Each structure stands twice: as structure tokens, then as C-alpha cells.
């Protein structure tokens with residue numbers, strides 16, 4: 488099983504539910520929706536983590552592209568320089584995915600599984616402690 492993240496952009500007439508249904512039913516791909524911007528009658532976008540065999544992921548992506556859904560692999564990651572953090576909390580205000588949170592001791596915690604690499608935390612940190620990592 489492989490896990491890969493993609494940014495999907497789909498035309499107004501394809502619903503995100505129909506896309507998810509086909510990926511699960513026809514290609515046995517498990518889907519974790521990290522971010523969804525879907526408005527009725529408008530172009531939509533999703534950030535998804537897909538889990539499946541390499542072959543099924545390839546077939547599922549090919550099926551999406553045949554159905555006019557653009558699929559861009561999300562190969563970036565956010566690197567947090569934890570040692571230098573002063574726990575000011577600024578970055579949590581811009582992290583809508585919930586990847587950055589203050590814990591019960593008022594210390595910052597970073598859950599990379601929830602990160603959608605929106606990059607909003609990069610300019611939000613006064614100490615420049617976030618960097619984009621392009622290595623897979």
C-alpha cells in the first residue's frame with residue numbers, strides 16, 4: 488500500500504462525492520480529505536491523501552484525468568524548526584487545517600498528517616521557523 492497526496496481540481500459538474508465514490512468502489516483507494524473547496528456550480532478543489540496499491544493509485548488517477556479532473560501530486564512538506572520556537576502561537580491563527588495547535592502546556596505542537604502545505608505559517612512566524620521541503 489502507498490500513501491500519496493494530490494491536489495484535485497474538478498469542473499463544476501463533477502461532484503466531489505461522485506469522484507470519491509468511484510475511487511473507493513472501482514479502485515479500492517482509501518481517501519482522506521485534507522481540504523475541500525466545493526461550491527455548487529463552481530470549479531472545485533480538493534487536497535486528498537490517497538492510499539492504495541501503486542497500480543490502483545495509477546489507474547485511479549488516470550480515471551480522474553480522463554474525467555477532466557486535474558491531479559497534481561503534492562510533493563512538498565513543511566519543516567518546523569522546533570528547537571527555536573518561543574511558543575508565541577502566531578502560526579496557529581493561520582493554520583486552518585489544525586496541524587498547528589497549542590497544547591495544554593501552551594507549547595506548539597505540529598501534526599504533519601494534517602498539514603495541507605498551504606504555506607500560510609511561513610510568513611506568520613516572526614522567527615522564520617517554517618521552511619518548505621521539496622524532497623519526497
Ligand code: SF4
Pocket residue numbers: 565581582583584585586587601602603604605606607608609
Ligand atoms: S502549511 Fe502551515 S499553516 Fe498550512 S496547514 Fe501546514 S502547518 Fe498549517
Ligand code: SF4
Pocket residue numbers: 571572573574575576577578579595611612613614615616
Ligand atoms: S509563530 Fe513561530 S515562534 Fe511562534 S509558535 Fe509558531 S513556530 Fe513558534
